[in-house]
Amino acid sequence: MNKKSLxxxxxxxxxxxxxxxxxxxxxxxxxxxELGEELGVSRTVVREALNxxxxxxxxxxxxxxxxxVASPDILHLMEKAIVPQILDQETLKExxxxxxxxxxxxxxxxxxxxxRTDLVELHKIVEExxxxxxxxxxxDHEVAFHGKLYELTGNSTLSRLQSLLLPSFQYVYDNHLxxxxxxxxxxxxxxxxHELENGTAESFRNGMRxxxxxHYSRLFAS
Amino acid sequence: MNKKSLxxxxxxxxxxxxxxxxxxxxxxxxxxxELGEELGVSRTVVREALNxxxxxxxxxxxxxxxxxVASPDILHLMEKAIVPQILDQETLKExxxxxxxxxxxxxxxxxxxxxRTDLVELHKIVEExxxxxxxxxxxDHEVAFHGKLYELTGNSTLSRLQSLLLPSFQYVYDNHLxxxxxxxxxxxxxxxxHELENGTAESFRNGMRxxxxxHYSRLFAS
DNA sequence: TAATTTGATATATCATACAAATATGTAGAT
DNA sequence: ATCTACATATTTGTATGATATATCAAATTA
Numbered sequence: 041m042n043k044k045s046l047x048x049x050x051x052x053x054x055x056x057x058x059x060x061x062x063x064x065x066x067x068x069x070x071x072x073x074e075l076g077e078e079l080g081v082s083r084t085v086v087r088e089a090l091n092x093x094x095x096x097x098x099x100x101x102x103x104x105x106x107x108x109v110a111s112p113d114i115l116h117l118m119e120k121a122i123v124p125q126i127l128d129q130e131t132l133k134e135x136x137x138x139x140x141x142x143x144x145x146x147x148x149x150x151x152x153x154x155x156r157t158d159l160v161e162l163h164k165i166v167e168e169x170x171x172x173x174x175x176x177x178x179x180d181h182e183v184a185f186h187g188k189l190y191e192l193t194g195n196s197t198l199s200r201l202q203s204l205l206l207p208s209f210q211y212v213y214d215n216h217l218x219x220x221x222x223x224x225x226x227x228x229x230x231x232x233x234h235e236l237e238n239g240t241a242e243s244f245r246n247g248m249r250x251x252x253x254x255h256y257s258r259l260f261a262s
Numbered sequence: 263m264n265k266k267s268l269x270x271x272x273x274x275x276x277x278x279x280x281x282x283x284x285x286x287x288x289x290x291x292x293x294x295x296e297l298g299e300e301l302g303v304s305r306t307v308v309r310e311a312l313n314x315x316x317x318x319x320x321x322x323x324x325x326x327x328x329x330x331v332a333s334p335d336i337l338h339l340m341e342k343a344i345v346p347q348i349l350d351q352e353t354l355k356e357x358x359x360x361x362x363x364x365x366x367x368x369x370x371x372x373x374x375x376x377x378r379t380d381l382v383e384l385h386k387i388v389e390e391x392x393x394x395x396x397x398x399x400x401x402d403h404e405v406a407f408h409g410k411l412y413e414l415t416g417n418s419t420l421s422r423l424q425s426l427l428l429p430s431f432q433y434v435y436d437n438h439l440x441x442x443x444x445x446x447x448x449x450x451x452x453x454x455x456h457e458l459e460n461g462t463a464e465s466f467r468n469g470m471r472x473x474x475x476x477h478y479s480r481l482f483a484s
Numbered sequence: 485t486a487a488t489t490t491g492a493t494a495t496a497t498c499a500t501a502c503a504a505a506t507a508t509g510t511a512g513a514t
Numbered sequence: 515a516t517c518t519a520c521a522t523a524t525t526t527g528t529a530t531g532a533t534a535t536a537t538c539a540a541a542t543t544a
Contacts, residue, residue: 045496047313055342071525082498087526091269091310092317096343104506104525117339120277121318126287128333134419135336137371141420145367148471148478149359197356198363245471246464249370256370267527293494304529309495325495325536 046081050089053079058098058109069099069107115200127208135208137259140252142202143186147245149193154236158192162236166229179210185229227251268303272311275301280320280331291321291329337422357430359481362474364424365408369467371415376458380414384458388451405431407451449473 054075061067070078076086090107093099097112127135154162165188169181183206190202227250235247249256266274276297283289292300298308312329315321319334376384387410391403405428412424449472457469471478 047496051317073525084497084499088310088313088497091313095273095314095317096339098343101526102506103504103527104523106525112343114340114343117318117343118336121320121334121339122336126280126285126289126320126331126333127336128287131333131336131419134417137415137417138420138423141364141367141371141415141417143367144370144467145363145365148366149363193359193363195356195359195363197353198360201360242468242471245366246468249464249467269527295494306528306530310528323495326493327537328494 046085047088047092050079050081050085051092054089054093055098063109065109065111067109069109071106115197115204118204122204122207132208135205136255139202139205139209140255140259142198143189143252144245144249146190146193146195146198147248148241149195149198150189151236151241151244153194154192158188159233159237162188162233166233169229183209226253268307269310269314272301272303272307273314276311276315277320285331287331287333289331291331293328337419337426340426341422354430357427358477361424361427361431362477362481364420365411365474366467366471368412368415368417368420369470370463371417371420372411373458373463373466375416376414380410381455381459384410384455388455391451448475 072083072086072090075090076083079086090099090101094101094107096117097110099107100110101107162185165181165185169178169185187202187206190199193199227247229251232244232247232251235244239247294305294308294312297312298305301308312321312323316323316329319332319338321329322332323329384407387403387406391400391407409424409428412421415421449469451473454466454469454473457466461469
């Protein structure tokens, strides 16, 4: 009784075809007419199915040139699909956890790849931070500092993943879904930089974990 | 020269509308006819644009009920799209790094959420591991053990991200892009479980980092 | 009141037509 | 024989109308 729509079925068949066939980027695709006859559906349905693949960046099409297999950029896909406002609470929470996981986990990459020049920039960010409002929690500064850290990993996939998830964090903060307790940020940004300069990979990693302690404790409290 | 197709333009407008409007899951969407009149395009174009949103899981539609905003699954897209993808070396490397980042970073989640029952299962996995081939590196065991850890985070987004990236790891292993040095995996799976049972969150985290030392050192060597 | 029928409405699919872009074939000039 | 200009065919892009199907809501009936 599982009667998915024709379009969905067709889309599935097309994806299956892509998997079976020895396709690589640039491989040609049958014409809409052929596909329609082959699969026994109208051209409309074929078109809609193809459209979905196009939306996902799996194929490209141009007038009269037919469709060809493309090499999709997965992260770009996610960028389009993420509309923070319509993500449910549970997903937002998981994304927030993912952020914590990423930041603690990337410590080693940051530690190994940070150069002297990078340290200067980090210091600058922290100073601007303390100039303005010393105690009040500011999302922009938070983003500036941590965003820089992502950048320092030298891993563009990781970095893009962060900017991808950023709107969700923003949303979480804006709606006070996660409140920042300002009492004792035992490990400040300044302290973190200090570890980065004088500590070890391990001490920096554990320092990062401490820096995020507020978030973690709230996570495990609920 | 913004000569994108009408469908793409329309899709963009619809997404913009979603971002502007105060939409949440379940919010109704104008009918195809209305949208067509509003945007000055035919119903065909509207349908194809809506179809794309449907493919991305951003909206749901059922006959006569119109379309409603859905709570999209951010990974769903990637899961569908990653199949035929041909990743270049650089991206593969970055994905591998991402794995390391995730596994070290998720240590705290694992540590806090692992139950006694989970420990039993982990022990079982490790024993099956040592029964077969004690010294030879086996991808399946690796996946079984680490996959279990992801599961223990209780974060389904994280867990799915792993299974999503898995094919890439497999590829990396298969092509010996990253060779596993079998000499002294100082921190074995068994040792890790021991930390999980008797250690602290920090010791487990650092143990996980040690366990992945081989990969890390190879990473930083090149 | 509860169940059923009916009607209105919106999406799902089909069929067709034409427009626009591109590839291909053809004729003529050189 | 080769090149160019033009005509033709092919394929996707867009538009329109028609029919099928599912759903809700109102009307009807028991």
